[in-house]
């Protein structure tokens with residue numbers, strides 16, 4: 001996903017993390033893929049989250065996939 005699309009999606013969510021519902025700056029928000037296999041094309045697969053929540057999601061993902 002290019003930066004322009006990332007910013008659009010973040011703005012669409014009013015710069016609010018979908019997980020902790022706090023407001024962040026563009027650079028502090030990330031796009032998380034709910035299902036990594038689906039990629040960025042399906043918007044329902046995407047979640048706008050802050051860095052802290054993204055770390056939590058990534059750790060949970062790794063655990064669920066038995067990688068950790």
Ligand SMILES: [Zn+2]
Pocket residue numbers: 017018019020021022049050051052053054
């Ligand atoms: Zn958050």
